[in-house]
Each structure stands twice: as C-alpha cells, then as structure tokens.
Amino acid sequence: MTNVYQDREQTEAKHFILRKYLQTLAFKTLHGGWSTLAYIDGFSGPWQSKTPDHSDSSFMIAIEVLKDAQSKVRAAGKKPRVKCLFVEENAGSFAQLHPAVSAHHDPANDFFVETFHGKFENALPQIQRTMSNAFALTFIDPTGWTGYEFDKVRPVFEHARGEVLLNFMFDFVNRFTASSDPKTLASFAGILGPDWQQRLDPLLPREEALMALFTEQFWKAGKFSYVLSTPIEKISDRTHFHIVYGTRSPKGLEAYRQVEYDALKDHGMRRAAAREMIREKKTGQTDLFGAEGAASVAEGSMEAQIASIKHQAKDWLRQQLPTCPQPFSDIWPMMLDKFMLRKTDARDICAELGKSREIKETWRMNGSRRQKPDDNDQIERP
Incomplete structure (x- = not known):
C-alpha cells in the first residue's frame, strides 16, 4: 500500500489512469508527427494532497509525465512543444496551485505553463488559445457535478484534434438525483440533459441508467467516435466514480483499454x-x-x-x-x-x-x- 494513498485507493486508481494514459498519449502524439501537445486540467485543486510537493495531485503528475516525455522525444532529434493550462476556482487551492506549477514554466525549452483563477466554464477563451494548433487532452476532475455543463464547455469537447478524460462523481450524483428538492434536481440538466428524470430508463439498474444518460450527453457534446466508462470502486465495493473517456481515434481506444485493464487490475489488488x-x-x-x-x-x-x-x-x-x-x-x-x-x-x-x-x-x-x-x-x- 502506498502510504500517501492510504484510505484513498480510488484516488490512486484515478491517478494511475491519468499517468499511464498521458504517458502513452504524449509519446504517440509527439513521436507521431504532432509538434505540439496541449494539456488542459480543469478543477485542478489541490484536493486532499498529502505531500509537500503535491506529487499526489493531478497537476504535478501531469507536469512530471509531460516533461519526461518531452525530454525523451527531444533526445530522438525532434523539437516537441508542450502547453499546459491549469484551471481552479477555489481561492485557497489556487494559492497553492499557481506557484507549484508556475515553477515549471520554461518557454526557452518550449514547455509552457499557464493558470486560470475562476470557473472552468469561464476559462474557454484561454483554453481555446492553449489548444490552438495542438493535439489536446482535457482532464476534468470536479468535486461534484456542476461547473462543466456540456452546452457551456462544448467547444472544448468539440476540439477535433483532442480527447477528454472526465471524472463523473457517480456516488454524489446517485445520492442527489434521489433528492426531492426541485433546484437540486434541475442542476443535473447540464450533464444529464433536459427532462432527464423522464428519460431515465426504469428497467435498468440505477447505475446503468444514470451512466447511459451521462454518456449519451457526453458523446453528443464532443461528437466522439468512442466513449468508454471505467467504474472505480471503494473498498466497500460500491462505485465511487466513473472515469469517462472520449476519443475519435481507434488508436486512442486501443491505448485506453490497455490502461484501463492495468488500472483495474492494480486497483482490485490494492482494495483486497x-x-x-x-x-x-x-x-x-x-x-x-x-x-x-x-x-x-x-x-x-x-x-x-x-x-x-x-x-x-x-x-x-x-x-x-x-x-x-x-x-x-x-x-x-x-x-x-x-x-x-x-x-x-x-x-x-x-x-x-x-x-x-x-x-x-x-x-x-x-x-x-x-x-x-x-x-x-x-x-x-x-
């Protein structure tokens, strides 16, 4: 058991997927003809980080992976360019995020790091500038189910030369979609679609029914060729969240399925x-x-x-x-x-x-x- 992830096995699984898939994507794109790779991290945090250098946070994992990939591709005689944008609304978290990632901003070596203090939905102009002329991976990791309404962030999803990894907080969604509060129920329309309660299939188990609605809206927002969903369970065997992946590439599909297998195998052993x-x-x-x-x-x-x-x-x-x-x-x-x-x-x-x-x-x-x-x-x- 990795001490830093004790009692956070599901977070370890999420970071496993992010690390391994980003490694694969970075080498494939930068070796395969793309001169620029963009990484967008929405809801960057840090959240519950237990290390002084935030090495157990998504933003530092991404920077470590991308710098390593750039270095190895450069050693092969190419000149790869990497652009990162980290978005965080919470003032306390942003105060930790900004200095941590800005220390890695290195324009002289074509490694660019920017931050945005505010809502992910309001960062679209800066996100689109970062994505311009680049292959992009967008990682969306909210603490709830709001802040990324598909109609508002559609341009990010529709970036033709890009993919999306999204942490769908199923446990929270499952709990609060059973609420009787009209305002709470209405807040899910941005990710489950209009009239989502009437469209929820009563013949399916609730998790399957909710995931069917969500993946349908996710697929429509990005016009993806493939949308996959990986359930990550707690120690108690209850699904905590789903990592949802959207791509237009069979090669991306192949790579993600391998990472998914490795992650679930590792996660299952750690939970046991x-x-x-x-x-x-x-x-x-x-x-x-x-x-x-x-x-x-x-x-x-x-x-x-x-x-x-x-x-x-x-x-x-x-x-x-x-x-x-x-x-x-x-x-x-x-x-x-x-x-x-x-x-x-x-x-x-x-x-x-x-x-x-x-x-x-x-x-x-x-x-x-x-x-x-x-x-x-x-x-x-x-």
Whole structure:
C-alpha cells in the first residue's frame, strides 16, 4: 500500500489512469508527427494532497509525465512543444496551485505553463488559445457535478484534434438525483440533459441508467467516435466514480483499454489488500497469506471477469460477422467500444473462432505461421 494513498485507493486508481494514459498519449502524439501537445486540467485543486510537493495531485503528475516525455522525444532529434493550462476556482487551492506549477514554466525549452483563477466554464477563451494548433487532452476532475455543463464547455469537447478524460462523481450524483428538492434536481440538466428524470430508463439498474444518460450527453457534446466508462470502486465495493473517456481515434481506444485493464487490475489488488489489513486490525487475527494472498485472489477474480466478457464478445462477433469479408482493423474497434477488452483479447477471440472453424484462419494462409490476426487480415466465415 502506498502510504500517501492510504484510505484513498480510488484516488490512486484515478491517478494511475491519468499517468499511464498521458504517458502513452504524449509519446504517440509527439513521436507521431504532432509538434505540439496541449494539456488542459480543469478543477485542478489541490484536493486532499498529502505531500509537500503535491506529487499526489493531478497537476504535478501531469507536469512530471509531460516533461519526461518531452525530454525523451527531444533526445530522438525532434523539437516537441508542450502547453499546459491549469484551471481552479477555489481561492485557497489556487494559492497553492499557481506557484507549484508556475515553477515549471520554461518557454526557452518550449514547455509552457499557464493558470486560470475562476470557473472552468469561464476559462474557454484561454483554453481555446492553449489548444490552438495542438493535439489536446482535457482532464476534468470536479468535486461534484456542476461547473462543466456540456452546452457551456462544448467547444472544448468539440476540439477535433483532442480527447477528454472526465471524472463523473457517480456516488454524489446517485445520492442527489434521489433528492426531492426541485433546484437540486434541475442542476443535473447540464450533464444529464433536459427532462432527464423522464428519460431515465426504469428497467435498468440505477447505475446503468444514470451512466447511459451521462454518456449519451457526453458523446453528443464532443461528437466522439468512442466513449468508454471505467467504474472505480471503494473498498466497500460500491462505485465511487466513473472515469469517462472520449476519443475519435481507434488508436486512442486501443491505448485506453490497455490502461484501463492495468488500472483495474492494480486497483482490485490494492482494495483486497486494504480490506485484509482492516480485517486484521479489527479482529487481531493474521491470515497466513495476509494482504498479499488477498491481492492474489483479487487478481484471479479479475481474470475470471475478463474471461466472462470475452465469452460475451465471442457471441457478439458470431452474430455480427458479415457475410462478406471484413478486415480485423474494422472488427476490433467495434468490439473494444462495446466490451471492456483489449486489442489482444480481440485477437484471441478471433484465433479461437478460427481454431473451431467458425471463421477462416486467413492469417495462416500462404505458409504464414502467425497464430492470431493482424489488422489487414480478413475476418470471414468459412
């Protein structure tokens, strides 16, 4: 257990996703032809930071990752430019944020850091200047459900060369959407859409119904090709929040699904270890395998969950498989969009269907020894 995140395992999972995805994105964009990467951090905080240098805050994690990526890309002979904008409304938090991030403003080395003291919704002109001529990742991490009404921040979402990571505070939303106060209920229209109560599907479990409304509005606001939602649970196994990701790129979809898998695996093991430590503290009884054993069991549980999802995805592919050939490059994005799986899982599924002769093993034609399909291989019935 990382001491700085003790009793904040869900925050650790959120920061894990931010760190790993931003690392992947930075290298892919700056190595892949983009000269400028912009990072927008709304609701920057710090909130509940437990380190003097704020290394456990989203803004310092981002700066660390981006400076490292820029340095490595520069070592490869390129001249990458990084622009960061950190937005915070709370005066006390901004007083900590501004000096911490401004110390890393380094125009001579094409690393630019700006701050905005005010509401995220009011920072649009500065955000758009920062995004100009750049690939952008926007990270929105509110403490509640207001301050980012989609109609007001739509230009940020619609930035064609960009992606969005948003922390949807499900636990709070779930609690307060059950309120009887008309003003409170009306405050959700900005993210759930007009007449959201009438549109809430009564046939779905409440979490699914709320997430369906939210992801629909999120998708519309950014006109994204893919919107994914990653539930992050507390130690008690109750969903605390969802990390919602919007992209227009199959490559982004592929990268995020891998980060999501790694994050949930790590988070599950940490939650299990934390529960075991709490149990030992309450009972005074130490298990032979302790926290390490509990984490191992959690890892096996996740693998079983993935196996179940792969089974569902296999049935889906059987139903969706067209009568005419379709390249694997078209199949796997549809599968990853629908199921919490990685590209490697999609390849496994096709390989298994090939072995059972439900589809042709086109990847093994012409003497090839490949066991799984690549993007250019056709997926078709025998």
